[in-house]
Amino acid sequence: MGGPLLQARGLTRRYGALEALAPLDIRIARGERIALTGPNGAGKTTLLTILAGVQAPSGGALEWDGGAAQPVGWVPQRPALYPRLTTRENLRLFAGLEGADDPAAAAEALIVRADLGEFADRRAGALSTGTTQRLNLAIALAGAPSLLLLDEPTGTLSPDQRVRLWGWMDDLVRADDMALVFSTQSMEEASRNADRVLVLGRGRLLHDGPAAALDEAGFMALLGDDA
Amino acid sequence: MRALRAGRLLFAKDLRVLGRSRGLLAVLIGYPIVIAILLAIALSGGDRRPSIAFVNLDTGAARTVQVGEERLSVDDYATRLEDDVDLVRLGPAQADEALADGRVSAVLTVPQGFIADLQSGLKPPVLKLATNPRSPIEAQAIERNLESAVFRLNQALATAYVTQVLNLVDLIQNGGTVGIFGRSGTLLGLEESGRNLAAVEKALRADGKPALAKKVAALRDYVGGVGGNLELAKPAAQAIASPIRLEVREGPPGREPLSALGIAGALVVGIGLVGVLLAAALLSAEREDHVLSRLGRGLAGPGTIIWQKALLAAVACTVVGYVLLGVVALTTSITIGRWLLWLPALLLAGLASGAFGLLIGALARETRTALLAGLMLALPLAVIALIPGNDIAYWASAFAGFGPAARIFQGLLVDPDVTSSTYVGMGILAVVALVYGVAARVALGRRMHA
Numbered sequence: 001m002g003g004p005l006l007q008a009r010g011l012t013r014r015y016g017a018l019e020a021l022a023p024l025d026i027r028i029a030r031g032e033r034i035a036l037t038g039p040n041g042a043g044k045t046t047l048l049t050i051l052a053g054v055q056a057p058s059g060g061a062l063e064w065d066g067g068a069a070q071p072v073g074w075v076p077q078r079p080a081l082y083p084r085l086t087t088r089e090n091l092r093l094f095a096g097l098e099g100a101d102d103p104a105a106a107a108e109a110l111i112v113r114a115d116l117g118e119f120a121d122r123r124a125g126a127l128s129t130g131t132t133q134r135l136n137l138a139i140a141l142a143g144a145p146s147l148l149l150l151d152e153p154t155g156t157l158s159p160d161q162r163v164r165l166w167g168w169m170d171d172l173v174r175a176d177d178m179a180l181v182f183s184t185q186s187m188e189e190a191s192r193n194a195d196r197v198l199v200l201g202r203g204r205l206l207h208d209g210p211a212a213a214l215d216e217a218g219f220m221a222l223l224g225d226d227a
Numbered sequence: 228m229r230a231l232r233a234g235r236l237l238f239a240k241d242l243r244v245l246g247r248s249r250g251l252l253a254v255l256i257g258y259p260i261v262i263a264i265l266l267a268i269a270l271s272g273g274d275r276r277p278s279i280a281f282v283n284l285d286t287g288a289a290r291t292v293q294v295g296e297e298r299l300s301v302d303d304y305a306t307r308l309e310d311d312v313d314l315v316r317l318g319p320a321q322a323d324e325a326l327a328d329g330r331v332s333a334v335l336t337v338p339q340g341f342i343a344d345l346q347s348g349l350k351p352p353v354l355k356l357a358t359n360p361r362s363p364i365e366a367q368a369i370e371r372n373l374e375s376a377v378f379r380l381n382q383a384l385a386t387a388y389v390t391q392v393l394n395l396v397d398l399i400q401n402g403g404t405v406g407i408f409g410r411s412g413t414l415l416g417l418e419e420s421g422r423n424l425a426a427v428e429k430a431l432r433a434d435g436k437p438a439l440a441k442k443v444a445a446l447r448d449y450v451g452g453v454g455g456n457l458e459l460a461k462p463a464a465q466a467i468a469s470p471i472r473l474e475v476r477e478g479p480p481g482r483e484p485l486s487a488l489g490i491a492g493a494l495v496v497g498i499g500l501v502g503v504l505l506a507a508a509l510l511s512a513e514r515e516d517h518v519l520s521r522l523g524r525g526l527a528g529p530g531t532i533i534w535q536k537a538l539l540a541a542v543a544c545t546v547v548g549y550v551l552l553g554v555v556a557l558t559t560s561i562t563i564g565r566w567l568l569w570l571p572a573l574l575l576a577g578l579a580s581g582a583f584g585l586l587i588g589a590l591a592r593e594t595r596t597a598l599l600a601g602l603m604l605a606l607p608l609a610v611i612a613l614i615p616g617n618d619i620a621y622w623a624s625a626f627a628g629f630g631p632a633a634r635i636f637q638g639l640l641v642d643p644d645v646t647s648s649t650y651v652g653m654g655i656l657a658v659v660a661l662v663y664g665v666a667a668r669v670a671l672g673r674r675m676h677a
Contacts, residue, residue, distance in 0.1 A: 053524045055676045072524070080521040084244045096236045097526040099229065139521070 002030030004065050005146060005179050006051075011060035013046050013203075020046045021203045023060065028147065028179050033169075035190035035211065036183040038200035039223060044183040045077070047200070048149050051181065071098075073145030077152045079136040083125025087116050087135055090124055091142065098143035106142060114138035114168070130161035134168075141172075148172070150182040154189065166193050187219045199223070233527040234535040241509055241539055254598070255505045256547060263497030263551060267489040279369065280322035280331040281305055281314040285341040292346040301337050307383075308335070308376050312369070326359055333358040333369045345384075389464050396457050396464070417454040421447055490555055491636035492613045496606075497551055498544040498573065499629050502580030503587065503605040504598055506540040510588030510667075511597035514674065523675030533668045536588075537581045537660065544577025545570065565639050572635050572649075575656035579628030580605070582663035589670035605629075628659040 006028045013021040021043045028034060036044045050057045052074040064070055081090045088107055095106035111120050114134050119127055124135060133153065140148060154162045170193075173180050184190050190197050191211040199207035199214070201223055207214060245252055283301050291300040305314055315331060322334040336355040344352040356373055398404075402416025415423075424447035431440035513519055513532065522532065548569065556563040584601055591597035605627060612624035612633040624630035631652040638649045 049520070052520075054520045074521060074524055076517060076520055078517045080517040082240065082244060082516055082518065084247045085240065089240075089243070093236055093240055094521075094526070097233055097522070099232075 002032075002177050004028075005030045005032075005070070006065065007063045008051070009061050009063065011047070011050060011062075012058045013043075013050060013055070014058045019203055021050070021057070022205075024203075024205050026198065026205070026208065028181065030146070030179055031173055031177045032196065033173060033180045033194045034182075035194035035197045036181060036200060037185065037187060037190045037197060037219070038206070039185075041202070042200040043203040044200055045151055046203070048074075048151050048181065048183055051147070052149050070146040071143045073140035073143060073148040075137050075140045075148070075150040075153055077155065079124075079132045081124050081132075081135060081139060084123060086121050086123055087111065087127070088120045090135060091138060094139045094142045100142070110138045110141060113141070129156050130158070130164070133157060133161070133165065137165075137168075144176075145178065147179045147181065150180070152183050152185070154184070162189075169193070187214070187216050191215075230528065230531045234531045234538075237527060237532065237535045238539055241536065244512075245509075251508065255508060256501055256543065259497045259500030259504065260547060260551070262500065263493035266496050267493035267555075269489075278313045278315060278331050279373075280317045280325050280334040281308075282317060282319050282322045282334060282336040284319070284339045285337050286339075292342050301342065307380055308373070310376070312372055312376075323357075326357060329359065333373075335373065392464055393461060396461060400454050400457055417450050417457070421450045421454065424450060487637055487640040488613065490551075490640055491633050493551055494548055494573075494636045495576075495612050495629050495633045496609045498548055498576050498632065499580045499605050499609040499612075499627065500602070501547050502540045502544045502577045503584035503601045503627070505543055506536055506581040506584030507588035507591065507597040507601040508584075508594055509536050509539065510585050510671070511591050511594040514592070515594050519671075519675045529668050529672040529675055533582075533585055533664055533671060536585055537578055537664055540581025540584060541574050541577035544580065545573040548573035548577070563640070565645070568639060568645065568649075571653060572632075572639060575653050575660065576628060576632040576635070578660040579632070579656045579663070582660045582667060583627045585667035586663050586670060589667045589674060625655065625659070628656050631655040631659075 004027060008024065008026045011021055011024045011026075012019070024047070036047060038044055046055075049055050051062070052072055054074065062069075082093070085093065088111065091107035091110045092103045095110070096103035100106040111117055114137065116131070116135060116138060119131055119135075124132065127135065133156070137150070137153070140150075154165060157165060169180060172178055182194075191214065194211045197207065197209065197211045197214050198205060199219065206223070245255075283305075285301055305316075308314060314335070315325070317325060317331075317334075319336070322331070322336075325331040326334050334357040336357070338353060338355060341352045341354075344350055354373075354377065356370065358369060398414045398416065400417050402414050402419050404413050424443055428440045428443040428447060431437075431443060510532070513522070523529070527535075552563050552566075552569065583605070587601050587604065588597045591600055608624045608627045609629045611620045612629035614620040621630040621634070624633070635649050635652040635656075638646065638652075642649075
């Protein structure tokens with residue numbers, strides 16, 4: 001793990017009378033893999049979308065190392081891409097939108113990196129679930145992010161596709177010193193693929209510690225009646 | 228600069244996606260064009276001749292009237308009316324029933340004594356027209372048709388009567404046999420009377436009766452003066468027969484306002500549907516593809532997405548508009564001019580309807596809903612916009628920009644000069660586009676950052 005990347009202080013999010021996130025403090029270091037887990041409605045997606053800049057927090061602040069906001073890659077739960085465009089066209093478009101000087105070259109680099117060469121000229125809507133998710137992830141890499149946020153990335157994948165995806169994620173984190181924050185409902189997936197686990201319940205941070213320190217029983221005990 | 232680049236990239240992406248979605252393209256552009264062409268044909272087609280029940284109650288002994296050389300009857304009246312309407316000869320009860328059932332649009336009744344009144348000349352004969360109050364627009368059209376027919380009949384009768392009067396004047400001047408209003412007789416004539424009086428005057432002078440001859444001379448002068456005045460009355464009588472004549476010259480076929488209404492209607496419906504459906508579908512598709520959260524992270528803001536899609540809708544509408552105008556210009560004898568002025572008119576109309584569609588697309592949860600809502604809202608508003616001369620219809624349809632667009636298009640087609648109302652209409656379209664564009668931007672912003 002590298003130095004600090006992001007510090008969130010007192011993050012809150014309210015939807016009318018509903019408090020989706022209670023004041024929350026978290027810090028994220030470069031090269032760190034963090035799992036967000038908890039039951040449905042715990043606030044996992046809300047926290048990720050705030051970190052991704054999709055929505056603004058109701059209160060609190062995000063403090064980036066060095067002051068200026070750094071590029072963030074966002075992988076929503078459902079693939080966010082254009083099914084009528086090919087893999088290459090999707091990557092070229094998003095590379096262009098991210099401000100790449102040469103979107104075509106950037107797209108080719110992403111195709112190689114995500115091992116999508118075989119599917120480069122196939123329409124995204126015609127790809128298998130696993131390949132679609134790889135394209136979804138490759139699009140998030142188009143902006144060369146320092147922080148990659150994934151919302152339940154393996155929810156629709158088969159076991160072998162999950163293994164391949166996590167293997168690729170490990171390579172990315174190691175190669176780019178990129179921080180990774182993902183949400184999951186599986187404690188096993190969290191402990192296997194993360195360095196640190198954050199457990200959320202009803203918008204509150206119930207646990208923040210090394211993945212190895214929390215087993216299934218401890219997780220259930222934390223959630224109590226919410227489990 | 229970044230927003231401009233993002234807009235350009237999304238514009239190109241939308242074009243590519245549309246090019247690959249032939250079914251969608253057929254629905255979004257082909258369907259409105261087909262509807263527009265059908266509407267143009269329907270609106271430009273020939274006048275529908277109204278069907279009118281004809282009830283003749285004047286079945287007495289005197290069935291005809293002699294006017295000069297002509298003998299007129301109720302049947303002649305009916306025959307002449309058939310130039311303008313379809314007459315169905317019915318009895319009074321049957322006619323009332325047919326009117327109530329809607330089988331005929333009106334009942335025209337020739338009352339008892341019609342011919343007698345015509346013959347006497349003492350009071351004007353009256354035709355009675357009953358129309359259906361449930362169809363006020365059609366009733367108005369029938370009234371106009373019959374007024375015009377009765378006017379032409381009156382003019383023909385007046386000409387016949389005046390010709391007869393002129394014949395009578397001629398008879399008074401020159402003598403002969405006369406027959407008018409059913410009466411006949413022989414007249415000596417003023418010319419012959421003058422000659423006779425001159426002969427009598429001469430004989431009296433020869434008989435040494437100068438005083439008597441002087442009285443006859445005064446009478447002869449009077450007869451001569453009357454003859455001279457009657458000669459002056461002839462042109463005045465001609466003027467009474469036809470005080471104002473309307474010369475109708477047929478213009479080039481299809482140049483009549485109804486054709487202009489048809490073309491303007493086709494353009495409004497075509498452009499309206501293309502703009503609304505295309506914009507609504509493009510925006511709701513972004514949501515269906517789940518990319519809004521990705522774009523909303525600073526890659527392309529709601530404002531960029533709205534102006535880019537509004538511009539695409541406006542360009543598509545302009546192309547469709549020019550294609551429709553080109554088809555009209557190439558396949559009919561209607562002259563389409565002002566090609567350059569059509570550009571801002573079509574662009575603004577497309578922009579307004581596109582912005583309206585974007586608001587629908589921003590509010591709808593999925594593309595199918597957006598298309599259905601767009602069709603349900605746009606089609607009636609576009610049709611309402613085609614009701615001529617109705618301010619309520621104009622402003623109701625102005626909500627989507629259709630009313631002003633219809634007036635601008637009709638003006639460009641038929642007005643001899645481009646008036647300020649054309650530019651005012653364009654201004655209204657710009658305002659409509661701005662209002663819906665801002666509303667769509669707000670709605671989309673909420674969706675993207677929800």
